[in-house]
Amino acid sequence: MTTRRPNLLASLIAWPLVLIIAFPLAWMLLTSIKPAAELFTRTPQWLPRSITFEHYTRVLTETPFLQYFGNSMILAISTTVLVILVSVLGAYSLVRFRYRGRETLAALVLFTYLLPSVVLISPLYLMLVKVGLANTLASLVAAYMSFALPYALWLLRSFMAGIPEDLESAAMVDGASRMGAFVDVVLPQALPGIISTALFTFILAWNEYLYALVLVNSDEARPLTTGVMNMLISAFNIEWSLLMAASVMMSIPLVILFAFFQRYLTSSFGAGGVKG
């Protein structure tokens, strides 16, 4: 493929919009390096008069932030891997195989979404206690899988539906098994869909608050969201500087992760899919 010249017109339109959207991030970043005395000046100042990293060091050394970070990582990665596995197989089944009740099943899966999660918490918690999983990351993985599976299934189904069957048939004519054709032909084509689903799931598991609050109470298994919030936000007081530092540290990994994976979103696998 020839490299294209940068599209200057699009850049001129896009970048101001991007900066407006990222404006709160800039504010968070700038606030996190301001000393506490500059937080609430009468006329708000953009730039800090002096820069300090003390809030970052305080968060990292005086709080269990790193432990929470590790927990969130494990939680998000496990959830994502499991959801992708289950939903890829499920979506494939919904798309390729014809069986009775296929449409009903798909609709039922989405139906599970309609109930507000608040009323599901108590029965879910009781069930997890019975199974012996209360207060562990596994309980959160189970809960988050239930949030993520419906949309993962539907999103992947729509991606896979767009992949013509001819390619798999051709592979199977060449001697590949159904599974082999699936792995070698369908997966690469569906990769953008899989990556975007994985991304959503990761973000959901990383940011979810209410279930993490109720299902997990020990610091050993506590993820970042509740850990940071509980420590730094109380009814009478908010530790603003520490909170901004912690929030920046919570967000940056996701930005990096995405910047790395977005290459695959734009991979040329899909683009040249059907020729002739």
Added chain:
Amino acid sequence: MALIAPTILVLGAVIVYPLLSAIYLSFFSIYTPTLEGHFVGLANYRDLLGSGGFWSALVTTAIWTVGTLTLQILVGVGMALLLQQNILFRSLARGLVLFPYFLSTVVAVLVWRWLFNDLYGILNQMLMNAGIIAAPVNWLGAMPNAMLSIMVVGAWKFFPFVVIAVLARLQTIPESLYEAARIDGAGPVSRFFDVTLPQLRDVLTIVILLRTVWDFKEFDLIYLMTGGGPVNGTRTLPLIVYNQAFGLNQMGMAAAYAVSMMLVMLVFMLAYLRRANARSEADSAA
């Protein structure tokens, strides 16, 4: 067939059982901390439907959902199209645009409340400096400002979901279709409407459906931003459900509200899906 089994298993255990519990609970009057109570039959539903609070909250929720969804779709598709182009520092732009979705809702709301603040928030300051307003605006404490503010913040927070899904789909649209259209003399606008949009239809159908359900259920953002105020200007149904469950300790009534919400969304979902299926059948028949 066996491929769909794990999905069914997980969903069955983790959603279906609690869902049936919730429906069951809605026929009782339950004190939340002990989950004990007594059977009241349809009394919860009777109170709910007759109270007026449910219906006004339903209207508020509908306004919020439609407003923020429209913004999310328009801005989402627009940004996806822009980010599809070969712009300067494209990877960085993509990362930054998605940042609102990465941010925890609790932190996002805190930051926005700070930005909206009339005393020390930068937004009012910048608008006054630019001469657009003369005095600080009460973004969150007056109507219709409060509703508009949460719609905009909701759009800001969730539009990256649309961007990701649409961007992924845009990658798989064959270049040949655009070439053909270009050869036929189509300009960029008609290329969008005649080539891009039909290709995006499937993904947009799903995305609109999902986002509608999620926006309708959205609790954290509105609760933390305005608490449902001023008075009941932004009091949506999810706020009522949470308040009933853990504020007033009436789990049965909360379940009744939740089931009612579910029925409303169910009606919408079925109607929407039927229309989407009909349209795609018409397309493939054409």
Added chain:
Amino acid sequence: MNQPERNPLRRPVTRRDTLRVLAGSGAAAAAALTAGCGSKDERTTLRWWSPQASPDQLKAYKAQIAAFEAANPTIRVVFEATSDEGYPAQFATAFAARQLPNLVTHLPSFAAQQYYAEGLLEPVDDVIKAIGIDRYFAGANEVYRTSDKHYCATGIGNTAADMLWYRKDLLAAAGITAPPATWDELRSAAQKMQRDGIYGAALPYGMNAMTSLIFIGFIHRAGGQVFSPDLQVAIDSQPTYDALAFFQSMREFCPTGASNFSWGESLTAFVSGSTATGIYSGRVLANVAAQNPAIADAIGCTTYPTMSRDIPAWTYNDFPCLLIPKGAPHLAETKAFAASLYQPQLYAQQMHAAPGHVLPVLRAVADDGFYRANPLITRYAAEVDLMTKAATAGHNLGQETAAHKPNLKANEIIASNAIAELVQRVVLNKENPKAAVAATAVRLAELMRA
């Protein structure tokens, strides 16, 4: 038919590869996921919950835990932070699933009364006896007395949450010699001090708990009450209308955004110097020192003005308390640990983590040199003493005066936002006060009945 192009860098993923990766990561994940489930520690473990867990407070708690563990090697104490917003949800599920912590601190007194009435708490009479009831300020534990003559909880700290904070320099500039003591004085002071972009006051008018809690105080400062001592609805009376009228008249002296003010905004409005007066707890001291040291010498506080000089002061104290859930294991050890939290030096350290905001319940600690040696407490000794006294004599909706029966529905009444809605309807929407108050009275009666 062309084959799709393959990326030459990527060899086909075989099934064996996939299975191997899955098995490996699965094992690792399983180990990590079930961490926290069943500790291998042989010692008795006690779980301690609290929503006040800022880094400074955590340090103080760790010191107390370390001291107790050193004296009791067979016991281990684990501190788990909860949140002020989320504790009702956490508690409900914890109680329902019998996954109870051993000890909970810093919940408001009316939460303790409510849970005790539901049979969810152990009486803490033993703990109070172990600490020594005479060591408390007189009557400090009366708010925890239950109908069956036990104590449902004991105070772990006091907070005088609605003191009037004022700027001495602005008062002087406006020619006012003494801080206001009545509503009329306050209103005229606010009016005189409101200029150059500074507002007179920072009262809350938002749809949230702060508005409800603060306004209840105002009803009392007009000489009224929300409920009568035997818990009949008494809000429909003249003092409520007076309080509403005052709140309405102060609206123009509060920032535009006050209609969405909650604790954080109200605090920062005063601390940042944007308002001449504030309504808050001793948290102001630490925040001014950190965020706006320029005004640190110009701030002072007093009990909030009442409608007229003959109406006594009424201070809102949420009475952060220590309670013991019923059904948690190791009751004796828990009580021993609870008592150890009041060991004077360590207890003082706990107070130091939130100086002026969490005030001691033990008389000796309040006068103790070590406690008073804290820089902020030394600097503002007069204010801290005043707050300590006001808080000890303070009240909340759970028990509006010493003569009131405990109101077990206080938590739900606050959560319903009924009083905040009253304030918003009358002040923001300019609705007819009589109709609004009558509607609120009906709602309160319903909530009491439920």
